[in-house]
Amino acid sequence: EGVLPQEYTALKLKVVEWAPKAAEALKGKIPEGASVYLVPATLRPETMYGQTCCFVGPALKYGVFKASEKEYFVITERAAKNMAFQGIFEKDFTIPDKAADIVGSDMIGTLVDAPLSFHGQVRVLPMDTVLATKGTGVVTSVPSDSPDDFAMVTELAKKADFYGIKKEWAELEIVPIIQTPTSDLLAPYLVKKLKIASPKDAKQLLEAKELAYKEGFYQGVMKVGDFAGEKVEIAKPKVREQLLKAGQAFAYSE
Numbered sequence: 001e002g003v004l005p006q007e008y009t010a011l012k013l014k015v016v017e018w019a020p021k022a023a024e025a026l027k028g029k030i031p032e033g034a035s036v037y038l039v040p041a042t043l044r045p046e047t048m049y050g051q052t053c054c055f056v057g058p059a060l061k062y063g064v065f066k067a068s069e070k071e072y073f074v075i076t077e078r079a080a081k082n083m084a085f086q087g088i089f090e091k092d093f094t095i096p097d098k099a100a101d102i103v104g105s106d107m108i109g110t111l112v113d114a115p116l117s118f119h120g121q122v123r124v125l126p127m128d129t130v131l132a133t134k135g136t137g138v139v140t141s142v143p144s145d146s147p148d149d150f151a152m153v154t155e156l157a158k159k160a161d162f163y164g165i166k167k168e169w170a171e172l173e174i175v176p177i178i179q180t181p182t183s184d185l186l187a188p189y190l191v192k193k194l195k196i197a198s199p200k201d202a203k204q205l206l207e208a209k210e211l212a213y214k215e216g217f218y219q220g221v222m223k224v225g226d227f228a229g230e231k232v233e234i235a236k237p238k239v240r241e242q243l244l245k246a247g248q249a250f251a252y253s254e
């Protein structure tokens with residue numbers, strides 16, 4: 001990290017229905033007929049079948065940036081500048097063209113299409129540990145394979161009222177995506193094994209994240225999707241290529 005650029009897959013989660021506060025903030029700012037997407041950056045495109053929600057930092061500031069006449073991306077200003085520099089936007093913007101500002105908390109409850117997910121559509125939910133300084137500031141949640149994501153959805157389901165969400169938004173079924181020698185639900189398994197009680201157990205979560213990443217990548221076999229039965233190492237670039245070809249994702253690096 002920090003030496004070589006990270007090659008992310010930026011996934012396009014189309015907004016189907018805005019949360020009321022977001023709808024208010026965006027009123028009259030997006031042209032009729034254009035689509036808005038939340039755009040999480042991921043290093044694990046092969047796990048996208050298991051998306052159950054999409055995280056934003058509730059206190060983070062996002063922009064709605066014009067990618068083309070028809071498409072707008074919800075990402076941090078920092079990510080928009082990187083994308084402009086990488087030629088991802090249709091027009092060669094030096095300064096990214098921002099249609100609106102929006103704070104993360106206003107988007108909580110927004111319904112989005114999640115490409116490849118068994119659930120089809122998922123909700124936008126809060127995660128305090130989302131960093132403004134990494135990726136796009138949007139993180140898609142795969143609780144089967146990411147200990148951070150599993151710890152957070154568990155916390156959200158436990159304290160739904162406190163977080164101002166509907167409990168069922170955080171309780172979508174967690175479907176096994178990858179089989180490893182120890183489990184087909186590696187993140188829940190590790191969270192239990194390392195006795196992680198909440199998203200605040202940063203040290204154990206870091207350990208769980210490293211274990212899950214190594215075991216998933218080097219010893220995992222896909223259980224679902226077009227590449228079921230193939231090793232994760234082999235399937236990962238294939239799933240990524242499918243998403244890119246379908247226009248459901250694009251390459252983003254930083």
Ligand code: A2H
Pocket residue numbers: 006041042043044047129130131132133134135136137138139140141142145146147149209213
């Ligand atoms: B990964 P690296 Cl299944 N703040 O995607 C916090 N975390 C962020 C982020 C941000 N601003 N932007 C991206 N991420 C997460 C899937 C996944 C991820 C799985 C398992 C592990 C995993 C589903 N969430 O990451 O520091 C995103 O979550 C563990 C490495 O650039 C992204 O990939 O290495 C990963 O962290 C990028 O982390």
